Amino acid sequence: MSTDTRGSWGSRFGFVLAAAGSAVGLGHIWRFPYVTGENGGAAFVILYILCVFMIGVPILFAELSLGRHSHKNPVGAIKAIAPTGVWKYLGYLGVATGLFILSYYTLIAGWTFGYIFKTLFQNPITFTEFSTNAPLNAFLYIIFLLMSIGVVYGGVQGGIERWSKILMPILPVILLFIIIYSLTLEGAMEGVRFYLRPDFSVITGETVMIALGQAFFANSLGMGAMITYGSYLNKNENIIAAGTIVVIFGIFISFLAGFAIFPAVFAMGQSPAAGPELVFVILPTIFELMPGGILIGTLFFLLLAIAALTSAISLLEVPVSFLIDERKMRRKVATWLVGGITLLFGIPSALSFGASDFFSNLPFWSGQSFFGMMDYIFGSIALPLGGMLFSIFVAWRWGLIGANKEISLGNASFLGIQSTVWGVIIKYICPIVIFGVFLYSTGIISL
Numbered sequence: 112m113s114t115d116t117r118g119s120w121g122s123r124f125g126f127v128l129a130a131a132g133s134a135v136g137l138g139h140i141w142r143f144p145y146v147t148g149e150n151g152g153a154a155f156v157i158l159y160i161l162c163v164f165m166i167g168v169p170i171l172f173a174e175l176s177l178g179r180h181s182h183k184n185p186v187g188a189i190k191a192i193a194p195t196g197v198w199k200y201l202g203y204l205g206v207a208t209g210l211f212i213l214s215y216y217t218l219i220a221g222w223t224f225g226y227i228f229k230t231l232f233q234n235p236i237t238f239t240e241f242s243t244n245a246p247l248n249a250f251l252y253i254i255f256l257l258m259s260i261g262v263v264y265g266g267v268q269g270g271i272e273r274w275s276k277i278l279m280p281i282l283p284v285i286l287l288f289i290i291i292y293s294l295t296l297e298g299a300m301e302g303v304r305f306y307l308r309p310d311f312s313v314i315t316g317e318t319v320m321i322a323l324g325q326a327f328f329a330n331s332l333g334m335g336a337m338i339t340y341g342s343y344l345n346k347n348e349n350i351i352a353a354g355t356i357v358v359i360f361g362i363f364i365s366f367l368a369g370f371a372i373f374p375a376v377f378a379m380g381q382s383p384a385a386g387p388e389l390v391f392v393i394l395p396t397i398f399e400l401m402p403g404g405i406l407i408g409t410l411f412f413l414l415l416a417i418a419a420l421t422s423a424i425s426l427l428e429v430p431v432s433f434l435i436d437e438r439k440m441r442r443k444v445a446t447w448l449v450g451g452i453t454l455l456f457g458i459p460s461a462l463s464f465g466a467s468d469f470f471s472n473l474p475f476w477s478g479q480s481f482f483g484m485m486d487y488i489f490g491s492i493a494l495p496l497g498g499m500l501f502s503i504f505v506a507w508r509w510g511l512i513g514a515n516k517e518i519s520l521g522n523a524s525f526l527g528i529q530s531t532v533w534g535v536i537i538k539y540i541c542p543i544v545i546f547g548v549f550l551y552s553t554g555i556i557s558l
């Protein structure tokens with residue numbers, strides 16, 4: 112197997128930062144605080160952490176080992192184990208999901224980029240004016256897409272690993288700076304209390320489902336991003352250790368993001384349950400009122416843009432690695448091709464915040480926006496579905512013996528009790544629990 116020609120990580124540290132870069136993105140800093148705010152605060156945080164460790168971590172190990180086993184993209188990884196039959200479509204589902212999530216993820220990422228300058232230059236444009244301005248959105252979209260293309264263009268070590276090493280360490284530093292500021296505001300402790308004091312009476316079946324969905328999105332699970340990143344790992348790497356570090360880093364950043372946001376929200380008398388607009392509507396008003404808010408606000412959106420970039424490249428890398436491995440395309444050609452398709456699907460998303468009536472209120476999708484439809488299909492359904500099928504594939508088709516052998520290559524101690532626990536979770540608990548999530552998110556069951 113020539114891992115050299117298709118790229119590999121330069122070091123374990125490089126892999127961990129790249130994988131953490133994929134995981135930590137808008138999902139942690141934009142989505143996590145607002146779903147936490149909408150779902151009651153501390154109790155939701157505890158539930159989320161449980162979901163990550165019970166379901167997310169076992170699936171992460173499954174994806175990483177599947178990738179490293181074959182040194183291939185999701186389609187190739189599955190074909191290496193099941194050369195014929197329908198399983199390969201699971202790989203295609205992953206590749207397509209990556210492409211489609213990227214198409215709307217880039218839009219939000221472009222906004223974070225635009226908001227850096229809006230905040231810095233104190234541009235008074237409102238969020239509605241901003242999101243309905245088609246030329247502005249197109250411009251920001253293309254800029255952000257070009258940055259992602261630029262990184263992926265450079266390949267695994269020279270692009271993804273190199274930029275993750277540069278960008279990722281900046282994240283916690285900016286975040287800590289904002290937290291200190293946020294905590295010193297008058298009334299900040301109200302927010303800390305909301306965030307840290309659990310009230311379990313607010314937990315419902317629905318909350319559990321939302322926490323599980325967040326565990327997938329935030330940890331880049333369910334579409335083969337981690338298969339692809341695992342495929343660049345050397346055989347002597349410890350998948351368990353590296354994977355665990357990635358997840359813990361992600362939880363740490365999510366946790367910090369809450370500390371940056373809730374104290375400020377409460378100090379300014381705003382509602383923590385503002386929804387997806389928390390970051391783009393509520394925070395800018397807070398930054399305007401705060402002393403020093405311009406600097407803090409600018410830093411905050413810079414932070415979001417960096418986090419989004421290292422995530423977007425992992426979404427882009429999945430279809431690119433597919434085209435390189437399976438279609439023998441050159442990396443540069445593949446990157447431009449996938450970037451072009453992304454842009455094509457991004458246009459209707461960009462127009463769906465009021466710029467186009469049709470895409471803002473799809474007649475065939477009960478009047479929801481194109482963006483909402485994409486996020487629902489690919490963010491809410493395809494990820495849990497993919498995660499469930501990956502766990503079934505690994506446990507029942509590949510078999511736990513093969514998977515255990517792969518994981519133990521860099522970690523001999525895995526073969527004891529650890530592999531037994533993991534085996535039970537991946538074989539039974541993951542498929543069953545995720546099936547519940549799936550039924551819920553498609554509306555087949557409601558709780």
Ligand code: TRP
Nearest residue numbers: 134136137138139328329331422
């Ligand atoms: N995890 C990223 C975030 O939190 C988004 C992301 C990157 C992702 N790659 C993914 C989500 C793969 C699902 C699957 O923003």
